[in-house]
Structure formats: structure tokens, C-alpha cells
Amino acid sequence: MQIKKEDLYPHLKKICYIPTLNIGVVTWRIENYANELLKFKDDCIVHIDYIVDANSNIAWDKFAINHEEMSQKIVTKLEQCFDYFDFIIFQKIQNKEALILIEQLKKKYPQTKVIAEIDDAIGEVTPSNKNKFTYHHRYAAQHMIISDAIIASTQFLGESVREIVGNDKPIHVAPNCINIGDFGMCFDKKNINPLPKKETINLVYVGAGGHDEDLKLFIKPILNILNSRDDVRFIIRYGDHKPEFIPNHEFIDFKTNVINSPNDEWAIKNYLYSMYKLNANIGLAPLRDTQFNRCKSGIKWVEWSYLNVPLVASNVEAYKKINGSLYLTDNNSTEIQKRINIAIQSQTKRDFTFLKNQSMQTFNIKKECKRLLSFMDSL
Secondary structure (H helix, E strand, O other): OOOOHHHHOOOOEEEEEEOOOOHHHHHHHHHHHHHHHOOOOOOEEEEEOOOOOOOOOOOOOOOOOOOHHHHHHHHHHHHHHHHHOOEEEEEOOOOHHHHHHHHHHHHHOOOOEEEEEEOOOOOOOOOOOOOOOOOOHHHHHHHHHHOOEEEEOOHHHHHHOHHHHOOOOOEEEOOOOOOOOOOOHHHHHOOOOOOOOOOOEEEEEEEEOOOHHHHHHHHHHHHHHHOOOOOEEEEEEEEOOOOOOOOOOOOEEEEEOOOOOOOOOOOHHHHHHHHHHOOOOEEEEOOOOOHHHHOOOOHHHHHHHHOOOOEEEEOOHHHHOOOOOOEEEOOOHHHHHHHHHHHHHHOOOOOOOOHHHHHHHHOOHHHHHHHHHHHHHHO
């Protein structure tokens, strides 16, 4: 008879993560944490169950019931999870079929704690997001309600769902952290060629699609800079089509990046390395002060700081709470241009090689995993 580790060590917490979102969010919110938790062998057993093939583009939460053989496979898998694990952490559920199934299984396995994992606002989407009419916020809200606890990526996001779940629901903040073994990726293990000596000062924006309104904030101030000097370049790698407000300009380098393409240089496994190769002097993080953006994390600071690149960011919730070095700007053209120029002038006056260590210490995955395990103990 095979003796299982959990039989020898019954105190171990058995934790299962179940993704529902795109691979980029899964990497940050699930794989980075789950793979670090694997190192806590005396405290927990951790598993990620994708339910369906992660590359199939099938929303398993939509097919959980009323889809014959596929539904049966999903039901069987989820029931096995409820029967075995102490904690099941579901990423945001956006379809009623999965909610019906989860509620049924919660009644059958009341000892299993169900935790909702969220990293975005519930109830608001950016206007330029091409999928804005496909979101089902009422189901995401219901997911928060039926869960025993919630894990959120920021304090503001966690508090924002209080109106949905009430004051008694346990909510834990697990910030976005780079895990060197995963998303920090093979970056440190690559045979990285030294970057060529910069002939220009490169301002760089890298982002997913659906942020046209945010990106537009920085266009006029940057054009003023580009038109007043010939040693600055604006490099944009955007997850959507080129917005109309970005002109054809000899000093603007715009390309669309398809972050979720598994064979692309911007696939998640190559993401930081592709950022590195842009040879940035200054990263940019424009954000409007909206409820949706207040719920976001300062993820661009985490990424650019890891690459020792200083960041100019909008002075909004996501960035103003960061305990680290960055250039904050109000969202008016004069102030934006002023702050970017200060960052440009600092290139010859400051050494930014301290930023990587600051990023890793400010958002430390090991420390956050310890806090997460303590939170589960409290449940």
C-alpha cells in the first residue's frame, strides 16, 4: 500500500488553485504564488487544476453544466477537488453554470473552504476594452458572495467588494510579486546578451489592450518633448490596434504585442526578457483616476523596477501607495511633461541599479506566501 505524504503529516494544508482567466493573469496571481508555496513543504500541499487545457480557450465555467460529456468531466474533476483539498481557490467566476455547481459541491463537502481570487474591479471596465460587453459582473459578484473568503491583489480592490459581500467576509491582500522561478521567469537563467549602448533616451510603454484612454494622457506631453529634442524616442508595445491619437512620427516606435500568443516573443514566458530588449531608460504608466484603475495594482513598477528602469506613473491609487522609488505625476499635460523631463535629466545623475532589489523586497513572494498561509489558518 502506498503511503501518502498527507497521511504521515495530517497537519499539512491541502490547497488547490483553479484558474479561469488568461495565462498572463494566471501567471501573476496563481502560478507565482503556487510555485512558491511548493517550497513550504512542512506547511502545505499545493496543486493547480486547469480543469480543461489552458491553451484550449474554453471557459470551463461556462461548460460546467448542460454540456454532456464535457460537463461530466468538469463535475468529476471538481468533486475530486472538493473531496480531497482543504482549500479551493477559484479565480473570478463569470458564468452561472460554474456557480451552480460550486454551490452544490459546497453543500456536499462543507469542510472544504472556497476562496475567491480577484485582481480586477467588479462592475466596471475601461471604455476601450473590446470585450466590455461580454463581462458578467453579476456572476462575479455572486462568486464573491458564495465564497468563504476572498483574496484580492490590492487593499483598495478588497475594500471595494465590501459593498457586495458585507463587513464580515474575510479578505486577504496578496499583492502581485515576481517569482524568479516562474514569471521572473527564465529571465535570470537566459544567456542574456548585453544591451547595445543607448544612442537615444528611450521612453517605453508596454501594456495590454483596452487602455486607450489611459495612454492618451501622456501623448501630448511626450510629443512636445519629441518635437523639442532629437535624442528622445517613444517606444510603445500595445496589446491592441494602434489608437488614432498616436500619430505617425519618426521618433515613435509603435508595435502591437500579442501577449497571450504561446509562440510570440511577448508570450508570458518571454515577457520580461522582451521588455529588457527594448533598452528602456524610463518606463511609463499612465492611468486615469477611475474606480477601475483604483482597483489595479502598481504592476508596472514591479516589472520595470525589476529591470532597474525608473518609472513615471500617474499619481493614482495603484502607484501612490508604493513604498519605492518612482516619479509620480498629476494627470495634466504640463505636470506630465515636467515629470518626464525630470526623469530624463536624472539619467545622467543617478544610478538606478538599486531598483531590482527594491522591487523584490517591496513585493516579496516568500513573505507574502507566509502571510497567505496564516490567513488560511485563520479560516
